[in-house]
Amino acid sequence: MSAPVYDRVALIGLGLIASSMFWAMKRAGLAGEVTGYARSAETRATAREIGLCDRVCETAAEAVEGADLVVLCVPVGAMGAVAEQIAPHLKPGSTVSDVGSVKQAVIDAVGPHLPETVHFVPSHPLAGTEHSGPRSGFATLFDNRFTLLVPVEGTDPEATARLRALWEGMGANVEEMDAEHHDLVLAVTSHAPHLIAYTMVGVADDLRRVTDSEVIRYSAAGFRDFTRIAASDPTMWRDVFLNNKAATLEILGRFTEELFALQRAIRTGDGDQLFDYFTRTRAIRRGIIEAGQDTDAPDFGRVLP
Amino acid sequence: MSAPVYDRVALIGLGLIASSMFWAMKRAGLAGEVTGYARSAETRATAREIGLCDRVCETAAEAVEGADLVVLCVPVGAMGAVAEQIAPHLKPGSTVSDVGSVKQAVIDAVGPHLPETVHFVPSHPLAGTEHSGPRSGFATLFDNRFTLLVPVEGTDPEATARLRALWEGMGANVEEMDAEHHDLVLAVTSHAPHLIAYTMVGVADDLRRVTDSEVIRYSAAGFRDFTRIAASDPTMWRDVFLNNKAATLEILGRFTEELFALQRAIRTGDGDQLFDYFTRTRAIRRGIIEAGQDTDAPDFGRVLP
Ligand SMILES: NC(=O)c1ccc[n+]([C@@H]2O[C@H](COP(=O)([O-])OP(=O)(O)OC[C@H]3O[C@@H](n4cnc5c(N)ncnc54)[C@H](OP(=O)(O)O)[C@@H]3O)[C@@H](O)[C@H]2O)c1
Ligand SMILES: NC(=O)c1ccc[n+]([C@@H]2O[C@H](COP(=O)([O-])OP(=O)(O)OC[C@H]3O[C@@H](n4cnc5c(N)ncnc54)[C@H](OP(=O)(O)O)[C@@H]3O)[C@@H](O)[C@H]2O)c1
Structure with a gap:
């Protein structure tokens, strides 16, 4: 158990990928506190029931408040709207990432909403199953699988290196490539x-x-x-x-x-x-x-x- | 362990399907003696080494001699030539079957070579793996999978029933349908x-x-x-x-x-x-x-x- 990579992590969307990230971060002590938010009351209730996230919030704004890392774990088509919603509440100096299966479109949809004070480092874990929802995640999903980081031009290398450390801590092999x-x-x-x-x-x-x-x-x-x-x-x-x-x-x-x-x-x-x-x-x-x-x-x- | 369904079974071709049949027949005591033949000396040597078949023969003719059931376990395109080769040596009253993945073409290729004195009951086990060869078989391959019997017109129902009993003894669910x-x-x-x-x-x-x-x-x-x-x-x-x-x-x-x-x-x-x-x-x-x-x-x- 090493020191946490981030003090506070917020997961927006609580499905297969977010729940696997939560269990993988807990396994290795990678985050101090993990907050979570999902749009439906049902998913939030399930998350509370199974102990998914240290704190499940009633709004996305509340979840990202004070977070050092925010990860968008919603379908690719919903990324832009979620980014717009959380943008005013992001902590200066924090990092925003996502796990979407497509990268250029997500960069185009999310990037314009984010304030200049945050780092945007898109990612994509090449791991999954055919199941979905908050109950489908497990700590070993990313072990020995690849996670691709797709930093946008001008991203602070520090921010990228830290996100890489998180993914490696969750078991992944990390590579970087451009969106196209x-x-x-x-x-x-x-x-x-x-x-x-x-x-x-x-x-x-x-x-x-x-x-x-x-x-x-x-x-x-x-x-x-x-x-x-x-x-x-x-x-x-x-x-x-x-x-x-x-x-x-x-x-x-x-x-x-x-x-x-x-x-x-x-x-x-x-x-x-x-x-x-x-x-x-x-x-x-x-x-x-x-x-x-x-x-x-x-x-x-x-x-x- | 019930009484054998056939006293003597001959397997022609000793790959994934034939070797799985051998181990499945042994598991349930379904055959008195099982003989086997493959065209290459290498496969025959491997079969002898791993105990695949009670007796590995040097010719197909020798393998089918006196057999009550002969099963052709070679690629679909080789069925006709193999049938021609063994036809003169088949025991009157015996049954010939095959495990080819296509049925009408095999019936057309094999049927004409067989003497009137034998029963022809084509079959197809819907089970397999991506591996092949004499070492790839295992006794449980057919368990709870379907095997389709495709009896040709005028086949003796007795012969079909007996072959069905063999496949059921090897673990399969058996259904009948026509070739087309x-x-x-x-x-x-x-x-x-x-x-x-x-x-x-x-x-x-x-x-x-x-x-x-x-x-x-x-x-x-x-x-x-x-x-x-x-x-x-x-x-x-x-x-x-x-x-x-x-x-x-x-x-x-x-x-x-x-x-x-x-x-x-x-x-x-x-x-x-x-x-x-x-x-x-x-x-x-x-x-x-x-x-x-x-x-x-x-x-x-x-x-x-
Ligand atoms: N599954 C995979 O194999 C895999 C692998 C790598 C990357 N990804 C990517 O990871 C992301 C999440 O996938 P997942 O498999 O974790 O999905 P999931 O299990 O179906 O969970 C999706 C989550 O997003 C929320 N959501 C759905 N539509 C939304 C919308 N319009 N606005 C806001 N929130 C919405 C859902 O909320 P409710 O629960 O409240 O409905 C749910 O919490 C996707 O971008 C996907 O492309 C998936
Ligand atoms: N694999 C599957 O998933 C599967 C499932 C259902 C049915 N089937 C059918 O079962 C049959 C056998 O398949 P398999 O998977 O057991 O194949 P396999 O493991 O590749 O074994 C094929 C056997 O046929 C022999 N053979 C190949 N070409 C021949 C030829 N031209 N003349 C005489 N013998 C020849 C080989 O002899 P050597 O070893 O001496 O080369 C070998 O013993 C095929 O008709 C296939 O369509 C396969």
Whole structure:
């Protein structure tokens, strides 16, 4: 247990990411006091019930009062309005961060509201599950996963270094990159895969009306993995796509091109092309396992009922 | 431990499915003696080393000699040639089955070679992992998963019932359906999802050359799940697509249509359409969990290094 990185931290929005941050900060004693706020009375009541945050506040203004670090943990599309609301109450010299899955749009939405006296250091933890809400967080979520910091031009390096120390204290490997590159990399590794999974599950759902529950009963042959991803929060994902349009559409364009090439190979019976393609993609899996970013246990080591 | 369902079982091809069948049959004492054959000396040596099969034979003919059940466990595209090879050596009154992931094409390829004196009862266990080869099997693979039997017209119901008893003894829930329907359901629940996963990983692999190892390091945000599916055996999957062309292309056609509709919603900023779509697909996940076909543990309960 080292000295706290921040005396006072405020979490705005109390869902999966905020609650995981709270438990991870507590685990390592990274913050003196953590305040929290969520817009619904229900979430605030749940937070109080499960001991999420040292103090749950009735307004965002109250939560950020005197905080050294404020982290916005709401959907990407709500960041601007929340920033506007808290701006007059921010402590001079404090740092504002966010955990949004898109960075350029959040910077554009939040930045203009913030007073010159605060530091703005956007972040994005590359960790999550398909569950959401205040009960879904856990202290180990960020362990050995990456968190990307996306400091805006002219940010005080001190402020960035301190936020880095917090994320490292929560278990994360921290990297810095610029917003545009972030949004492209995430379009490949997260946003396009999610849209594709949602689409495939939607197609199966249409067909389910024809074939009753067969797509459910016979899902173990690959499809069920898509349904986990497509069970993620609809608001969060709507906001991601609306706020990372260009990069997501670019990657989906490339995807469609390749898919058409493989469809043509199937149609013409070009087994060699299929075989070569399927061989090439294997290497990337090995890389991910070697990098410690996934388990090598068959079928993710999942235990079924 | 009940009486064996078959006195003598022969497994042709000794990979993931055959080895899992062997261990599952042993676990429940379902077969008197199990013989095995694989085309490569290396696989036969591995099988002998790990005790896979009571007797590993040097030829397929020798393995099927006197067997009451012969199960073809080779890639779909190899089924016909294997059937031709073993046909003269099959015991009259015995049953031939296969475990291929496509059914109509296998029936067309295998059926004509079999003598009238044997029963042909195709099957397909909806269970697997991304690993392959003789060392990858385990006794519990089929537990509580579905196995589909696809009896051809005029099959002796006795023969089908006995094969059903074997699969049930190996832990599976058994259902019957016709080949055409099987191939369509599997195109939705398995074949199209696999091609889509291969494609997405291929796109990322292209981009990897630009962005170094970023798609690997930052894969935890969704992409890594696709890489597991896309790490499956290239020969197996080449054969699946070449042998279930029509149904796979039909489902991919629907998929592309829906994907274009969602891309348009992103482009035009139609958040309601996205939100509604993402809400609808959640229900199917709940159905799969309630049906006992996947775990509700966050992130499949996977344990990371
Ligand atoms: N889930 C992931 O895998 C993941 C990973 C990395 C980053 N992120 C990012 O982290 C952020 C939070 O995600 P999460 O998974 O923690 O979400 P979550 O569990 O769904 O929680 C969202 C929180 O935001 C609040 N909220 C929702 N809409 C709001 C609005 N219009 N105005 C004000 N507050 C609002 C909710 O309040 P109520 O509870 O009162 O409704 C809730 O407390 C998002 O920006 C997301 O992109 C998510
Ligand atoms: N993996 C799954 O998830 C899964 C699930 C359900 C059904 N299936 C079906 O089950 C069957 C076997 O799959 P698997 O996963 O067990 O495969 P696997 O682990 O790759 O093993 C394949 C076996 O077939 C042999 N083989 C390959 N090509 C051959 C050829 N041209 N002629 C003769 N033998 C050949 C191999 O022999 P060598 O070892 O000597 O090379 C090996 O013993 C396939 O039809 C597949 O569609 C697979």
